[in-house]
Amino acid sequence: MHLHLIAVGKRMPAWVAAGFQDYARRLPSPWALRLTEIPPVNRTSGKAARDYMREEGERVQRACPEDAYLVVLDERGKDWNSKQLSQRLQRWSQDGRDVAFIIGGADGVDAALKKCADELWSLSPLTLPHALARVVVAEQIYRAWSLLSNHPYHRD
Numbered sequence: 766m767h768l769h770l771i772a773v774g775k776r777m778p779a780w781v782a783a784g785f786q787d788y789a790r791r792l793p794s795p796w797a798l799r800l801t802e803i804p805p806v807n808r809t810s811g812k813a814a815r816d817y818m819r820e821e822g823e824r825v826q827r828a829c830p831e832d833a834y835l836v837v838l839d840e841r842g843k844d845w846n847s848k849q850l851s852q853r854l855q856r857w858s859q860d861g862r863d864v865a866f867i868i869g870g871a872d873g874v875d876a877a878l879k880k881c882a883d884e885l886w887s888l889s890p891l892t893l894p895h896a897l898a899r900v901v902v903a904e905q906i907y908r909a910w911s912l913l914s915n916h917p918y919h920r921d
Contacts, residue, residue, distance in 0.1 A: 767863045768798045770902055771828050773821050773870035775804050777896050784900035788907040796854075796910050798903055801828050805870045814872040822875030825867055833863040835882045837874050838898060842885030851909035868898050 770785075789798040803824045806817045829835065834857055845853065857864050867874065867882070879885060888901050911918035 766795070766858045766861055767830070768792075768796060768906060769801060769830060769833065769863060769865040770798060770868070770899060771801045771803060771825055771865055772868040772895065772899055773803045773805050773825065774868075774895055775802050777899070781896040781899055785903045788900070788903035791907050792910055795858075796906075798906055800899070803828055803870075808871075815875075817870065818872045818875040819877070821870045821872075822878040825869075825878060826881075829865045829867075830863040833865040834860070834884075835865050835867060835878075836884050836886050837867045837879050837882040838869070838888060838902070839874055839879060839885045840887055840890070840892065842887040844887045844890070847905060847908050848912060850905055851912040854906070854909045855913055866902055868895055868902070870895070 785800060789800070792798055803821065806820045808817060854864075866886075867878065869875070869878075888898060888905075893901065908918060910916070
């Protein structure tokens, strides 16, 4: 199993890259988290938001590993606590498929991409900046791994 974070957006602030890398590098190689950045669609053409989302969704789908378990981050998704995420990670690792976590662009995630997702995950009822969501996903995956490994990072 490989973990992938596929996120629409380029040229993130340095703190985003540093935060993501800090947690991603802590994970052992079997749990490595790989980041794939998808360039956002140029928004100067005057198209509707759904057209931008559709094009970005197609780019994301092309970047997803074949037969990966797709987890789309969406405000209407299920909210998991850290223990529930660790249970999912354990189940996914036993399944053997790659897992791709999807963060959409400025307008959100295309409906077609949500429809083909295996799960929708809500990080928070708050609207988070997409850059911050990258760091939160990496930290929560590290925390879930620490729970599974009895590592002292997570404390009850």
